[in-house]
Amino acid sequence: MTRPHPDRPATIYDVAVAAGVSHQTVSRVLRGVGSIRPETRERVQAELARLKYRPNVGARELARARQRRIGVVGYETFESSTSKVLRGVDEVAERAGYTLDIVNVDPTGDVAEISAALESLNGTDVAGVLATSPTRNVREALEHVEFRMPVFFDVAGDQVAAHDDEPARSIAAGLVMSHLADLGHERVAFIAGPEHWDSATNREAVYRERMLALGREPMVIGRGDWSAASGYRAAQAFDPAEGATALFVANDRMALGALRALAERGIRVPEDVSVAGVDDIPEAAYFSPPLTTVHIDFTEGGHIAARSLISLIETPDASLPEYPASVLIARDSTARLG
Amino acid sequence: MTRPHPDRPATIYDVAVAAGVSHQTVSRVLRGVGSIRPETRERVQAELARLKYRPNVGARELARARQRRIGVVGYETFESSTSKVLRGVDEVAERAGYTLDIVNVDPTGDVAEISAALESLNGTDVAGVLATSPTRNVREALEHVEFRMPVFFDVAGDQVAAHDDEPARSIAAGLVMSHLADLGHERVAFIAGPEHWDSATNREAVYRERMLALGREPMVIGRGDWSAASGYRAAQAFDPAEGATALFVANDRMALGALRALAERGIRVPEDVSVAGVDDIPEAAYFSPPLTTVHIDFTEGGHIAARSLISLIETPDASLPEYPASVLIARDSTARLG
DNA sequence: GCCCACGGCGTTACCGGTAACCCAGCGCGC
DNA sequence: GCGCGCTGGGTTACCGGTAACGCCGTGGGC
Numbered sequence: 148m149t150r151p152h153p154d155r156p157a158t159i160y161d162v163a164v165a166a167g168v169s170h171q172t173v174s175r176v177l178r179g180v181g182s183i184r185p186e187t188r189e190r191v192q193a194e195l196a197r198l199k200y201r202p203n204v205g206a207r208e209l210a211r212a213r214q215r216r217i218g219v220v221g222y223e224t225f226e227s228s229t230s231k232v233l234r235g236v237d238e239v240a241e242r243a244g245y246t247l248d249i250v251n252v253d254p255t256g257d258v259a260e261i262s263a264a265l266e267s268l269n270g271t272d273v274a275g276v277l278a279t280s281p282t283r284n285v286r287e288a289l290e291h292v293e294f295r296m297p298v299f300f301d302v303a304g305d306q307v308a309a310h311d312d313e314p315a316r317s318i319a320a321g322l323v324m325s326h327l328a329d330l331g332h333e334r335v336a337f338i339a340g341p342e343h344w345d346s347a348t349n350r351e352a353v354y355r356e357r358m359l360a361l362g363r364e365p366m367v368i369g370r371g372d373w374s375a376a377s378g379y380r381a382a383q384a385f386d387p388a389e390g391a392t393a394l395f396v397a398n399d400r401m402a403l404g405a406l407r408a409l410a411e412r413g414i415r416v417p418e419d420v421s422v423a424g425v426d427d428i429p430e431a432a433y434f435s436p437p438l439t440t441v442h443i444d445f446t447e448g449g450h451i452a453a454r455s456l457i458s459l460i461e462t463p464d465a466s467l468p469e470y471p472a473s474v475l476i477a478r479d480s481t482a483r484l485g
Numbered sequence: 486m487t488r489p490h491p492d493r494p495a496t497i498y499d500v501a502v503a504a505g506v507s508h509q510t511v512s513r514v515l516r517g518v519g520s521i522r523p524e525t526r527e528r529v530q531a532e533l534a535r536l537k538y539r540p541n542v543g544a545r546e547l548a549r550a551r552q553r554r555i556g557v558v559g560y561e562t563f564e565s566s567t568s569k570v571l572r573g574v575d576e577v578a579e580r581a582g583y584t585l586d587i588v589n590v591d592p593t594g595d596v597a598e599i600s601a602a603l604e605s606l607n608g609t610d611v612a613g614v615l616a617t618s619p620t621r622n623v624r625e626a627l628e629h630v631e632f633r634m635p636v637f638f639d640v641a642g643d644q645v646a647a648h649d650d651e652p653a654r655s656i657a658a659g660l661v662m663s664h665l666a667d668l669g670h671e672r673v674a675f676i677a678g679p680e681h682w683d684s685a686t687n688r689e690a691v692y693r694e695r696m697l698a699l700g701r702e703p704m705v706i707g708r709g710d711w712s713a714a715s716g717y718r719a720a721q722a723f724d725p726a727e728g729a730t731a732l733f734v735a736n737d738r739m740a741l742g743a744l745r746a747l748a749e750r751g752i753r754v755p756e757d758v759s760v761a762g763v764d765d766i767p768e769a770a771y772f773s774p775p776l777t778t779v780h781i782d783f784t785e786g787g788h789i790a791a792r793s794l795i796s797l798i799e800t801p802d803a804s805l806p807e808y809p810a811s812v813l814i815a816r817d818s819t820a821r822l823g
Numbered sequence: 824g825c826c827c828a829c830g831g832c833g834t835t836a837c838c839g840g841t842a843a844c845c846c847a848g849c850g851c852g853c
Numbered sequence: 854g855c856g857c858g859c860t861g862g863g864t865t866a867c868c869g870g871t872a873a874c875g876c877c878g879t880g881g882g883c
Contacts, residue, residue: 207543406771406773435745521832522831550871
């Protein structure tokens with residue numbers, strides 16, 4: 148379905164001539180400032196509507212010397228959790244009058260390539276940049292590019308706790324490990340996320356730490372790329388003979404693949420092994436069996452990131468935001484040991 | 486991670502003064518037009534780099550009297566298939582020098598509300614509008630708003646065949662029904678998508694038609710909202726006593742919910758009933774059992790939609806695009822009858 | 824030796840807005 | 854009757870680019 152090409156839009160000058168006033172009066176009506184006789188105002192508004200006036204945002208930006216776009220460095224923006232972050236960013240940005248300029252990059256790709264993408268964003272004079280891909284490569288690329296505008300690096304909804312001299316750590320992974328420990332699981336195997344990702348390394352670090360705290364050797368049986376297919380492949384390495392009673396998978400989609408791999412090999416969940424993920428994607432409740440996971444509010448994470456960036460843009464005092472609390476969602480894929 | 490607020494950017498006038506030339510010479514170097522002495526060009530380029538010049542896109546748009554943004558009316562852009570469409574649109578648009586301005590609306594919401602969202606897009610002087618939400622409400626809202634620019638209404642990757650006096654029809658649904666018929670299934674139950682959606686009604690129409698062609702009464706047992714949860718609920722109404730040997734679900738996510746509901750009730754798939762979906766989301770291969778579905782290339786659909794819109798913008802001759810072929814992916818959830 | 828074309832720039836106008844400043848007329852106090 | 858401030862608006866400059874045009878010097882054709 149299409150519509151024909153229409154002719155050139157009316158400007159405030161056209162409207163001014165039609166209403167018999169100066170263009171400045173039209174501008175005043177548009178902005179609602181200054182004092183204007185009601186009669187004049189109505190005449191202008193009538194012409195505005197009749198001529199179907201639409202403001203030229205470029206001209207407005209130019210005259211106001213103020214940008215209204217935020218560059219977003221996204222990645223696989225079609226993936227559920229990350230695009231929920233984007234949605235949250237969009238909601239806040241729109242309310243604040245900003246428009247998003249989304250650049251898709253492969254966050255695990257070549258640093259030079261990411262830098263080029265960032266540079267192109269930089270060359271397009273946006274008001275600020277929001278990076279939603281917490282990978283090492285993106286962080287490095289950000290170091291390379293000299294931005295003239297504020298940059299905010301989001302943690303992509305994955306809540307982390309960072310104390311003064313401790314590194315950032317995944318709360319979600321801690322919740323999963325505590326849940327498993329509560330159920331009596333101490334021999335927990337782990338399928339990690341892609342190594343360039345901050346959230347993957349954060350979760351893995353917490354897993355290892357908790358295992359050591361239990362006096363157990365960490366059992367990282369594989370590493371995926373967040374996809375169900377990679378979880379399926381990684382779970383092939385799960386060997387019941389090694390004694391693990393639970394399997395912690397770094398995200399829900401990989402957990403789906405892992406569940407499938409275990410089912411094919413006749414390993415029952417949760418009777419033979421408990422399985423838990425992270426993210427709480429909407430589908431997780433309908434896996435077979437329904438997956439125990441940690442709910443992360445990605446949209447709210449996006450809100451927070453956007454608010455932080457906008458406050459950086461408008462008032463250059465940076466205060467680090469508080470992320471919402473993640474909560475563990477226990478479902479049938481985990482059960483008490485024994 | 487953040488960076489401080491930097492000072493105001495350099496303009497071509499700053500660069501011109503620094504290089505000892507006129508601003509027009511700088512503009513020429515920037516655009517690569519006109520004849521310039523290599524020595525002068527180098528001097529300008531050096532200053533460009535030294536002052537970290539970034540073009541002001543607003544000013545450029547203004548001077549060129551040409552818009553560079555495309556408004557996209559999206560919906561649940563965080564959902565897998567739809568955001569793949571967006572990604573495809575983005576890829577093409579970026580290559581053509583356009584930037585996306587994405588507006589999220591609830592495509593099943595109030596027509597007035599959608600109209601308002603469209604109007605705000607319209608008021609922002611974009612080069613064209615691409616609607617990626619094929620719902621009746623969005624179509625109605627598009628009728629209300631008088632656009633000054635080309636509008637393209639995408640079919641969101643779902644391929645349809647439209648003959649002259651026939652309505653558009655879902656090819657994907659036809660593929661599923663043929664596959665089931667090949668396996669001997671004639672008594673096929675159906676879980677439909679939300680009624681406002683074109684793709685839902687297209688798929689349902691094809692389902693009904695095929696059933697009647699087989700001399701069977703259509704068995705629409707429920708209607709969902711595309712989510713796994715709604716598929717789970719709808720599948721509660723599946724009664725094996727009614728004789729259906731297969732269940733066709735209008736998309737994969739609802740099919741996941743349906744699989745779960747069937748499993749909970751002890752109905753085996755595919756032994757007791759075959760199940761098929763549409764979309765081929767990446768997770769479908771890891772459902773229990775892996776889901777027979779129809780692969781739709783959403784990203785390519787986005788490419789095509791964007792190309793169509795851009796050609797409408799640049800040369801107002803509208804030619805309807807060819808969508809890529811969908812293909813059936815047979816997996817374990819469907820089996821020969823008997 | 825003259826004219827003209829062309830390379831290599833500079834000048835100026837303009838895109839569509841906003842903002843600072845200016846100005847006429849009126850009502851008012853004194 | 855005069856100065857004052859306020860209302861209601863017009864004039865003009867400017868934002869940072871692009872485009873049309875003009876100008877100067879040089880070199881080649883005749």
